[in-house]
Amino acid sequence: MNADGTINAQKIRKSFGPKTVLKDVDLDIASGEICCIIGPSGSGKSTLLRCINGLETVDSGILKVNGEDFGYYETDTAYHALPPKKLALQRTRVGMVFQSFNLFPNMTARENVMAGPVLVKHADKKQSTKQAQELLTSVGLGAFGDRYPAELSGGQQQRVAIARSLAMNPDIILFDEPTSALDPEKVGEVLAVMQDLAKKGMTMVVVTHEMGFAREVADSLIFMDDGNVVERGDAREILTNPKEPRTQAFLKQVL
């Protein structure tokens, strides 16, 4: 069975010092699924996302991304950390879009988009330039390739960041509160690009506070609180008719 674009987690645990941030979290995401994770701050949603591309390592539990154990290989007695090269290879298949964009300020928009293919995959430079131009055009920034991040608005930077992760041809893209650092009037342009991407069948996991986006675009929704998945299911169903009291209380506050 082809497991590209799937995420499967069972009983993931993660602690920072004495604080347990993820408490036996289960997660099942199918290929092409758009999943939004919502919840109050400190609920562990960003940490969960960061585990999926290795920015954090889980303490215990099973984490399979694209059908493979992520960051580790399993033996009879333990999980052993993968050597850096193999971990890097797994990471190239999972794109990450950050709240604060994290474009490389020393590179132009085009160089940012080309960074992955050229520096990591050693792709042909001409081909990559062409691909970068296409990707920048697809996020509405075809004419901005020569600009440095400092010369772009937040919304534009975030769209370049999306193009940068797309350039790696990932199977999955993770979005960590992609619009939270934006001016209100710039949020729409970024969500539009994400909606576009959703239509193309990319697996997307989105930590967000944008309930409108969750309702219109997401297939499934996860509500997390205090390191637990409190409720999960169809996005529209949960947003209109939450079953758990904690979900009801949270949604009452944000809607």
Add this chain to the structure above:
Amino acid sequence: MNGLDPALKPRLKRRSTFEYVSWVVCILVGIGVLSSVATNPNFKWDVVAKYFTHESILRGLMLTIFLTVASMALGTLLGLGLAIMRASSIKPIATLAGVYITIFRGTPVLVQLIFWFNLSALYPNLSIGIPFTDIGTAIDTNALMGPITAALIGLTLNEAAYMAEIIRGGFSSVGKGQIEAADSLGMSGAMKMRKVIIPQAMPSIIPATGNQVIGMFKGTSLVSVLGVAELLQSAQLIYARTYETIPLLIVASLWYLVMTMLLSYPQSKLEQKYSHTSARVPRKARKVTLTAPEGIAR
């Protein structure tokens, strides 16, 4: 009020009395110092002029420049290596670099210079070879460790410790998000260092390095104690003969001053290069407007 239309009247800056007074004091002190320096015959400006471009002074200047460039270049390379080691997650490597930095920053460079010059007292012979075998060759330390070699080694090893700290400071100025972004693209450690961390650390490394170059330029005068005929030693050799001590110290000082002033130019050029804006990009490429795609309903 008559005169100009009030809306068009210029708005003048306030000048305090203190500002006027400071001008007067400054000018008076300036005139006093200059006239004293110019009229005091003991400065012997004619002697200064005569020796300013004297052959042995120029030769000394060249050696000073060579020592500065060579020990700065080697010191920076070594310092970069130490900074990378210091940032390593492998404990013994990080500790090794830490110990090096502590020792070489914690002892006077003058002492270090004399130490290297007298290395033969510790190790009369230096040998290269495979330990615990007879393979290899040995040479006399004194033959190897001439004054210039000792000066180069001393200055380089000392500079490396300072540059390591400057570069490490530059590394830590690069945001955590940048490293995460590089990680999420699957960049290797070396690639991250080369393409993300070092270029972004440069803006904070360059000004500090500029100061180091200037410091090194003047610091080379210390190697005169080893009898290396750099700028200061060349001046000393002349006044030991002619007893024109002050004029020759002025000659050396003027050269130090001129060179440090010249050094600030490449520094500002380098700072521009790493400013990360498209000032270097043709205007045409920037003058395009584009409408953002339609946002979706929220």
